[in-house]
Amino acid sequence: xxxxxxxxxxxxxxxxxxxxxxxxxxxxxxxxxxxxxxxxxxxxxxxxxxxxxxxxxxxxxxxxxxxxxxxxxxxxxxxxxxxxxxxxxxxxxxxxxxxxxxxxxxxxxxxxxxxxxxxxxxxxxxxxxxxxxxxxxxxxxxxxxxxxxxxxxxxxxxxxxxxxxxxxxxxxxxxxxxxxxxxxxxxxxxxxxxxxxxxxxxxxxxxxxxxxxxxxxxxxxxxxxxxxxxxxxxxxxxxxxxxxxxxxxxxxxxxxxxxxxxxxxxxxxxxxxxxxxxxxxxxxxxxxxxxxxxxxxxxxxxxxxxxxxxxxxxxxxxxxxxxxxxxxxxxxxxxxxxxxxxxxxxxxxxxxxxxxxxxxx
Amino acid sequence: xxxxxxxxxxxxxxxxxxxxxxxxxxxxxxxxxxxxxxxxxxxxxxxxxxxxxxxxxxxxxxxxxxxxxxxxxxxxxxxxxxxxxxxxxxxxxxxxxxxxxxxxxxxxxxxxxxxxxxxxxxxxxxxxxxxxxxxxxxxxxxxxxxxxxxxxxxxxxxxxxxxxxxxxxxxxxxxxxxxxxxxxxxxxxxxxxxxxxxxxxxxxxxxxxxxxxxxxxxxxxxxxxxxxxxxxxxxxxxxxxxxxxxxxxxxxxxxxxxxxxxxxxxxxxxxxxxxxxxxxxxxxxxxxxxxxxxxxxxxxxxxxxxxxxxxxxxxxxxxxxxxxxxxxxxx
Numbered sequence: 001x002x003x004x005x006x007x008x009x010x011x012x013x014x015x016x017x018x019x020x021x022x023x024x025x026x027x028x029x030x031x032x033x034x035x036x037x038x039x040x041x042x043x044x045x046x047x048x049x050x051x052x053x054x055x056x057x058x059x060x061x062x063x064x065x066x067x068x069x070x071x072x073x074x075x076x077x078x079x080x081x082x083x084x085x086x087x088x089x090x091x092x093x094x095x096x097x098x099x100x101x102x103x104x105x106x107x108x109x110x111x112x113x114x115x116x117x118x119x120x121x122x123x124x125x126x127x128x129x130x131x132x133x134x135x136x137x138x139x140x141x142x143x144x145x146x147x148x149x150x151x152x153x154x155x156x157x158x159x160x161x162x163x164x165x166x167x168x169x170x171x172x173x174x175x176x177x178x179x180x181x182x183x184x185x186x187x188x189x190x191x192x193x194x195x196x197x198x199x200x201x202x203x204x205x206x207x208x209x210x211x212x213x214x215x216x217x218x219x220x221x222x223x224x225x226x227x228x229x230x231x232x233x234x235x236x237x238x239x240x241x242x243x244x245x246x247x248x249x250x251x252x253x254x255x256x257x258x259x260x261x262x263x264x265x266x267x268x269x270x271x272x273x274x275x276x277x278x279x280x281x282x283x284x285x286x287x288x289x290x291x292x293x294x295x296x297x298x299x300x301x302x303x304x305x306x307x308x309x310x311x312x313x314x315x316x317x318x319x320x321x322x323x324x325x326x327x328x329x330x331x332x333x334x335x336x337x338x339x340x341x342x343x344x345x346x347x348x349x350x351x352x353x354x355x356x357x358x359x360x361x
Numbered sequence: 362x363x364x365x366x367x368x369x370x371x372x373x374x375x376x377x378x379x380x381x382x383x384x385x386x387x388x389x390x391x392x393x394x395x396x397x398x399x400x401x402x403x404x405x406x407x408x409x410x411x412x413x414x415x416x417x418x419x420x421x422x423x424x425x426x427x428x429x430x431x432x433x434x435x436x437x438x439x440x441x442x443x444x445x446x447x448x449x450x451x452x453x454x455x456x457x458x459x460x461x462x463x464x465x466x467x468x469x470x471x472x473x474x475x476x477x478x479x480x481x482x483x484x485x486x487x488x489x490x491x492x493x494x495x496x497x498x499x500x501x502x503x504x505x506x507x508x509x510x511x512x513x514x515x516x517x518x519x520x521x522x523x524x525x526x527x528x529x530x531x532x533x534x535x536x537x538x539x540x541x542x543x544x545x546x547x548x549x550x551x552x553x554x555x556x557x558x559x560x561x562x563x564x565x566x567x568x569x570x571x572x573x574x575x576x577x578x579x580x581x582x583x584x585x586x587x588x589x590x591x592x593x594x595x596x597x598x599x600x601x602x603x604x605x606x607x608x609x610x611x612x613x614x615x616x617x618x619x620x621x622x623x624x625x626x627x628x629x630x631x632x633x634x635x636x637x638x639x640x641x642x643x644x645x646x647x648x649x650x651x652x653x654x655x656x657x658x659x660x661x662x663x664x665x666x667x668x669x670x671x672x673x674x675x676x677x678x679x680x681x682x683x684x685x686x687x688x689x690x691x692x
Contacts, residue, residue: 008479010486010513010536031485031535032515033528042515072481176527 012071016132018222021056021063021081023133026166026181028071033176035169037111051111051166056138057083057103058096080223083138089220089228090139092321101237102140105277111167115277116154118163120182121145122194131182131192133165136221140276141233142214143284150196154280157194161186199284202260206292213291231323238319239290240283241275244268247314255309256289259300265289297326302334401627402620409623414662417623421658424651426470427617430610431603435467436474438600439576443475443489443540447572450596455546455587456578458602461648461682464578468492468542477512477536485535488512492542495579499552499560505529512536526567533571540574541567547579549586561590568596605645607637614650615639619669622658628669630654638674644681653679 011031015024029039040050043066050063059082068078079085083103087094090102099105107115119137124145136142137152144151155162167185169175182191201207213236220226243253246267257265265285268278275283293300304310315330316322322330399407409420438454445452458464469492477488493511496503505525509516514532516525532538549560568575577583577597588594605611616631629635643649657669657677666673680688 006513008481008486008513009515010488010532011484012481012486013484033531034515034517038517039515042517072483174521174524174527176524176531 007069008072009070012073014071014073015077015081016128016130018134018136018218019081020083020133020135020138021059022166023181024081025050025055025067026168027130027132028067030168030178035175035178036166052108054106054108054117056081056135057100059084076223081135083135085135085221086139089230090141090217090233092230092234099274099276101234101276103276104138104140105274106162107277113162113164116162116279117277118165119143119152119154119280120163120191121148121150121152122192122196123148123150125182126192128182131180133163133181134221136218139217139221140278140283141217141236141287143280143287144199144214145196146211146215146218148196149199151199151284152280153191153194153196156184156187156189156191158189159184159187163191197281200281202262202285202288203292205295206260206288209295210287210291229323231321234321235319235323235326236287236290236294237275238322239293240286242310242314243289243293244275244278244282244286245270247310250308250310250314252293252304252310253286253289255304255307256292259303260289260292262289298329298333301330305334399625402623406621406623410625412623418659418662421622421655421662424655425621426466427614429463429614432463432467432470435600435602436471439471439540442574442576445539445574449569451568451572451574453568453575453577453597455583455597455599456576456602457581457584457599458578459604459646460580461646462602462604463647464602465544468544468576468578472542475540486512488536489539490542491538491540492544495543495545495548495577497548497551499549499556501560501563504560504563508541512538526563529567530571533573538571538573540576542576542578544578546577547583547586549579550582554589557586557589561587561593565592565596602647605640605643605647605650607640611640611650612636615654618651618654622654622669624658624661624669625667628661629671629674630669632671635669635671635674638671642674642679642681644683646682649682653677 009028009032011028013024013027013031015021025040026036029036032039034042037051044050044063048062055063064078064082067073068075084094086103091100094100104117104119105115106113106117117138118133119142120133121137124134124147125131142152161184164185165181165183168181168183169178170185179188180190183189184191199207213233216226216228220228243256244267246253246269251267253265253267257263262285266282268282275286278286293304301310301315305312312330312334315334316327397407399410402410405425409417412420435454435456442452442454456464456467472490472492475490477486479486491508491511493504493507496507502522502525505522506516506518508529509525509532512532514528516528520528543564549557552560564575567573575597577587579586584599587597603610605614612631615636619628619630622628630639639650639653643653653674654669656679657674660673660677661667661669664673
């Protein structure tokens with residue numbers, strides 16, 4: 001049998017559209033009738049561990065090279081499976097450790113995932129010939145499936161476990177034929193049977209804006225050439241984070257909730273929780289609120305400042321490289337219009353500065 | 362009636378015309394061959410005559426596939442098995458022949474006719490035929506490991522045999538394996554009767570559960586080993602490979618070989634004296650006949666004689682197979 005191409009595996013699945021590296025690797029292992037841990041130990045030994053780290057994010061080159069060699073996948077196909085493709089698109093400085101903007105946190109504990117970082121659309125899983133997990137399902141910005149107009153889910157509806165498809169078959173010795181990746185590793189519930197919830201729309205205009213952003217990211221992740229401005233998505237992240245938290249007596253989120261008529265707004269009362277570990281529906285609400293503000297920032301941010309829902313200096317705080325239009329808007333429009341109130345409060349004569357105030361709004 | 366009568370009278374006419382045409386084309390071909398240099402050789406050997414001695418010797422030693430009648434029959438039987446639909450009791454074949462009678466060559470030839478698909482673009486390798494050597498003793502885990510190695514599957518070498526068996530079933534289904542060839546099946550007897558029985562049962566289960574046809578090959582002892590189990594002996598239809606004597610078949614074989622050996626002058630291989638000498642010296646073993654002729658051909662090139670003469674066949678240093686175990690070369 002030396003005639004076989006020595007490097008190619010008999011099962012050499014290629015990555016499916018927008019598939020995650022971990023999903024691809026698990027499919028390959030199960031295709032060989034092996035648990036993914038046994039498969040990887042056999043290939044890479046104990047020194048090169050894979051499953052006790054966020055492999056989609058880490059995506060070491062040696063792993064990609066090896067998979068390319070054994071599956072016949074192209075360089076492009078292999079690289080497209082990693083979250084590294086969002087470097088410079090959603091993330092400014094891609095790091096291997098620590099939180100990353102818009103990349104969901106997995107909260108690794110050895111080989112377990114304690115965070116709900118892996119989301120899924122049950123209807124997409126149903127429609128798949130072979131169930132697999134998409135890259136965009138690891139992004140905090142993606143909370144809904146545009147194809148099926150439903151919310152993504154981030155846990156098993158039956159046992160509330162985080163999705164850990166790499167643990168399918170654990171505790172089941174002598175298993176060779178594995179359940180599909182859509183099976184909950186903890187209770188064997190088929191995630192395809194989960195009932196997808198519709199997206200709650202707070203404001204049509206804001207929702208359309210958010211849909212456009214998510215659609216662009218979906219297209220980019222699928223390998224299409226789409227221009228995504230890092231500064232804009234960073235601003236959106238900043239705004240979502242501001243909406244989600246109450247800072248002292250400033251409550252921007254509640255202000256937007258009042259404006260859009262949302263009665264289910266609950267702020268996050270701690271600064272320690274990152275946006276990337278919020279529950280999916282909560283994140284969706286905050287993002288819709290942030291989108292509502294960004295649809296018409298000059299007016300709506302100004303209104304928020306006037307309503308004392310936010311201080312104007314918070315709008316640029318912690319933003320290292322904001323978009324020029326936003327910086328201009330905050331410095332030359334919102335700040336100068338907020339100043340009279342500030343100055344009035346401190347009994348400063350406004351007459352000399354009257355010309356600077358834009359009374360358009 | 363007229364039609365019926367007319368048909369037999371018409372048939373011979375057609376046959377005659379066909380045979381005329383065939384003989385004409387044959388004559389034309391032979392005329393053409395006579396026009397070319399080295400008319401005693403076929404086209405491949407004639408092309409090799411342009412090469413250096415070293416290349417010719419290498420080509421001779423490498424040999425080539427010779428579609429002998431028994432080999433053709435074996436391959437046809439295997440083709441039939443390969444195309445067999447999945448049934449409850451899959452038929453199997455036992456190729457029995459003396460040592461060096463061409464069993465492995467037939468199996469390898471069949472394997473080369475049905476190679477696995479190694480296209481990197483495909484997602485799953487298609488592998489209709491898998492060939493392994495039986496393990497040196499009837500060890501089931503070793504047998505399963507050899508199968509997994511043959512299909513280049515990743516597996517845990519220390520896994521229990523039932524795990525390997527499950528993995529084989531999965532892989533066979535995915536790769537579309539239809540036939541498992543086990544060469545040297547007589548290794549089966551190198552174990553206790555219980556072990557032999559276990560091994561035979563493993564073969565039976567594998568065939569039953571995966572719906573794969575088994576083709577086993579071995580010496581006469583393999584036949585005895587299979588006969589010990591009536592279920593196995595009824596399942597494995599034996600096919601005995603012939604031994605070679607001084608008869609017409611051997612004459613045809615040597616005449617064919619003569620055309621394929623790239624030497625400058627026509628040889629005496631097909632003469633009765635050469636035939637008798639070769640068969641006697643090779644003791645009727647097909648592999649030894651080939652090896653002897655190859656060595657004579659190499660000696661013919663090296664000596665510059667460029668002809669497989671009777672003198673060379675008689676004079677070449679050759680130890681008959683039966684004397685090899687006691688043979689001590691002269692100092």
